[in-house]
Amino acid sequence: MKKAVIGLVGIAVLFTAAAIGLAQIKKGLGDGSQSERYKLFGKSDGIHGILDHKIPELRMLGLTEEQKAKVREIITESKRRISPLVESLRANRENLRKLAFTGSFDEKTVSEIASQSGQIISQIIVERERAKSQIYEILTEEQKIKLAEFRAKREEKRKALLSPAENSQQ
Numbered sequence: 002m003k004k005a006v007i008g009l010v011g012i013a014v015l016f017t018a019a020a021i022g023l024a025q026i027k028k029g030l031g032d033g034s035q036s037e038r039y040k041l042f043g044k045s046d047g048i049h050g051i052l053d054h055k056i057p058e059l060r061m062l063g064l065t066e067e068q069k070a071k072v073r074e075i076i077t078e079s080k081r082r083i084s085p086l087v088e089s090l091r092a093n094r095e096n097l098r099k100l101a102f103t104g105s106f107d108e109k110t111v112s113e114i115a116s117q118s119g120q121i122i123s124q125i126i127v128e129r130e131r132a133k134s135q136i137y138e139i140l141t142e143e144q145k146i147k148l149a150e151f152r153a154k155r156e157e158k159r160k161a162l163l164s165p166a167e168n169s170q171q
Contacts (some may be wrong), residue, residue, distance in 0.1 A: 009139045059136070060152050062144045071139050086125050132160035 059072065071118065093114050100111060 058148060058155075061151065062140065062147055064144075068139050072136055075132050075135045079128055083125055083128050086121050086128070090118060090121045090125075093121070 064072065075089070096114055097111065100107060100114075137148075
């Protein structure tokens with residue numbers, strides 16, 4: 002009996018320590034956003050942070066300061082347009098979570114929320130592709146060629162990783 006009590010106390014202490022440790026990690030990450038994580042790991046939200054996170058291949062193109070400024074403008078504007086869409090998507094996700102635990106399944110409501118989410122995702126995709134297109138327009142011909150070569154190499158690597166059995170048969 003005494004061993005069981007000591008064991009339970011030990012487990013309780015262990016779980017308490019783990020909970021405190023996780024709380025400290027979360028506190029260290031601020032609100033948990035990507036920009037907070039970048040700051041934690043020494044990355045900034047400057048042009049390199051944007052390029053590394055959003056469009057990593059742009060960094061290797063050697064953009065001029067003018068191009069970097071335009072990329073910042075494009076991405077900032079795109080974020081401004083996407084932000085309310087992402088919030089709507091989060092609200093839909095939360096509504097679905099609430100519906101899942103009501104005790105009764107309402108297919109009509111779930112379908113409506115799923116349809117709204119699909120439309121929102123479609124709008125986000127359109128906005129992201131618009132931003133990519135605008136960024137592509139500011140590249141020089143040499144940068145466009147370099148980007149195409151980089152993407153072709155990346156696609157070859159991706160295919161090699163996805164289908165190793167096909168490569169070994171040839």
